[in-house]
Amino acid sequence: LGAVRLQPMVMVVEDLHWLDPSSLELQQLLAEQGAIAPLMLLYTARPEFRQPWPLRSHHTQITLNRLSTRDAQKMIAQVAARHELARETLDAVVERTSGVPLFVEELTRAVLESGGISVRAIPVTLHDSLMARLDRLGAAKEVAQLAAVIGPEFSYELLQLIAEIPEDELRTALTKLTDAELIYAHGFPPEATYQFKHALIRDMAYDALLKSRRRELHRLIAQTIDKKFAALRERAEILAHHWTEAGEAELAITQWSKAGEAAAARNAFHEARESYQRALAQLNLLRESPERDARELQLLQSLYPVLFVTRGWAAPETVFAVERAGMLAEKCGNLGQLIFSMLRRCGQTYVAGELRTAGILADQALELAQREGSSTTLFAYAHYLQLAIRLQRGDLAGAERYLAAGLQFFDDPVFGQDALAGRIVVYDFGARCAWLAGRVNVARERITNAATAVNPTSPYHRSHADMNAAGLHTLIRENEEAEIVAARALELSEKHKIASVAAFSQCYLGHARAQLDRPADGIELIRRGITELLDTGSRFVLSHCNTLLAVAQQRAGALDDALETAEKALEVTPEVLVYRPETLRVRGQLRLAKGQTELAEADFRDSIELAKSMGAKAWELRAAMSWARLLASQGRADEARTMLAEIYNWFTEGFDTADLKEAKALLDELAT
Secondary structure (H helix, E strand, O other): OOHHHOOOEEEEEOOHHHOOHHHHHHHHHHHHHHHHOOEEEEEOOOOOOOOOOOOOOOOOOOOOOOOOHHHHHHHHHHHHOOOOOOHHHHHHHHHHHOOOHHHHHHHHHHHHHOOOOOHHHOOOOHHHHHHHHHHOOOHHHHHHHHHHHHOOEEEHHHHHHHOOOOHHHHHHHHHHHHHOOOEEEEOOOOOOEEEEOOHHHHHHHHHOOOHHHHHHHHHHHHHHHHHHOHHHHOOHHHHHHHHHHOOOHHHHHHHHHHHHHHHHHOOOHHHHHHHHHHHHHHHOOOOOOHHHHHHHHHHHHHHHHHHHHHOOOOOHHHHHHHHHHHHHHHHHOOHHHHHHHHHHHHHHHHHOOOHHHHHHHHHHHHHHHHHHOOOHHHHHHHHHHHHHHHHHHOOHHHHHHHHHHHHHHHOOHHHHHOOOOHHHHHHHHHHHHHHHOOOHHHHHHHHHHHHHOOOOOOHHHHHHHHHHHHHHHHHHOOHHHHHHHHHHHHHHHHHOOOHHHHHHHHHHHHHHHHHOOOHHHHHHHHHHHHHHHHHHOOOOOHHHHHHHHHHHHHHOOOHHHHHHHHHHHHHHOOOOOOOHHHHHHHHHHHHHHOOOHHHHHHHHHHHHHHHHHHOOHHHHHHHHHHHHHHHHHOOOHHHHHHHHHHHHOOOOOOOOOHHHHHHHHHHHHHHO
16 A cells, blocks of 8 residues: 555456455455555456455446357457367357356367367366366376365475476476466476466366375375475465375374464464364364363364454354363363363353353352462453453442452463453453443543553454443543544454454444434444344343444434334343443433433433442433433423532542533533
8 A cells, every 4th residue: 555655556366265364354454445545456256255345435346247159259269369260160169168258268279279179079068178188288187187286386396396207207298288378387497386277277187186196195295395395384284284185184183283373373363263173173083082182172272262353252153162162171170271161151151141141150160260279360361250240230349349359360461461352351341340430530541551451463452452442432422532443443353354343343433423423324333333243242232332323323313213222222131231321311312302201201210220229420420411401491400400410529530521511511501
């Protein structure tokens, strides 16, 4: 993007469906940000491919239809060049290729290379056509098959080491394949590298080998890379692939595990997930044994953090991994991992909004950890979950107790720097707890501490910290600041496909934009965020996010939709109480706008009552303002002023915030 500021640029990427996750993430970043730069991106992909980014106004998707008869004839003429085909042959090629460009090209070449075959002998399928072309190349066919086992791209150096033929014969064969345009050459032997023209050509050459011969060649390639190619040896996924296809499960597991570790270290979470899952697939081929179970448990511990980041805490894949790890930990007698599994199951039920079950699991895990004298890391996670559960229940005092009790554990290096951003989330929960309790200065201090806990090399940490900051700005009604940090969190999380952070960030960004007079954009963002939260299994925030949506709909003047959304917010996660006072207040505002005065007053009363029981002074103040306005409109200004003054006078800080400024202005108005 820096280069295109100097001059416009066109970038062409073919076959998106073959890209690895990291390369696809790069294309997504370019596609998302290309609108602000003089950059034209042209991508090709198979029809079944679905791009991982939403189509924007500056994107155009073109479906390429099959070639018409006329276009097919033109293409045949171009491929044939100086050779003139009989009309009967031309018509036969057009008919049998059905307008598929690759088939048109390959079948035309097959006819030309055959020296003129009868119409009846023209191959009927693309596979038959390609196979006939290879068969006519003699010894070059075997070289193509060897190359196909190496992969879509291969080097002369590696091919020479596994091909048991003289060097001059190898070079002749490669020249034939290049002249036939079955492969492309880059450079000259012995430094040359080659690439199959199309994946179908490589697949056809590969499939023509006997399975036993394929296994032999994969084994030979893996051994050769391991002994003589240090650079390739560092790319564990290449060795892992060849050991897998060679049927060497033990060696494949080792290399897939290394590939997963390397990918996770460079924050390529999707590639890490694929590598660990392939290691587990190979592990399932081994016989049952205690060693095998211990190895699977270790792999699952590595897989869990990347599943959490890419799929979400409560996604089915993550749930299965945690349950399987718990079973194996119990079977292996690994108490530490058993407690970890209990805590992770607790986290999953918490995220699903099942707080009662989560609380039971958290209590059991903490009790077991205390009885067995577990590690600081386990105690950190146990207190973190106790804090989280109590906050969502609306037990602010209980949440503060576990925050204070956990401070001695939260500096644990594993807890602080793991992929799950434990310390960042702890400080975020602490900030929300403080704000709700009317201590906005403490809340700001804690969210600053969350930022200092960030691992700067981790996109998950960085995006999560920004998302949390956006959440606090949203609560404080600092909409401009919320928009900036939520947009930053969304950009980074979408770039690295961090599903849960992207979903939350869209909700906060949408709310900010709705408050900044862009309600239509806001509604779209929040709805998309809620959909993505459901995809990750994150139900515990649905009440909060639906409340944000109701407020955005109200800003857009869609009162009926807003009221329906507020009702949904009150019903969707009944065990989550922390945001309920605000949802009741919002519903009251909507009912009042529709002339339902008595119902509105009941909502304001219920909101204040619940907020008082929780010690949530921030919610109590907002509900008191809403009720005070209603009372004033009914000629009960003195009653309104007395009620509002009581809660306003409780506060000792935060007088620069929108809520307290608004409350002071309302009190002054009621006094006149």
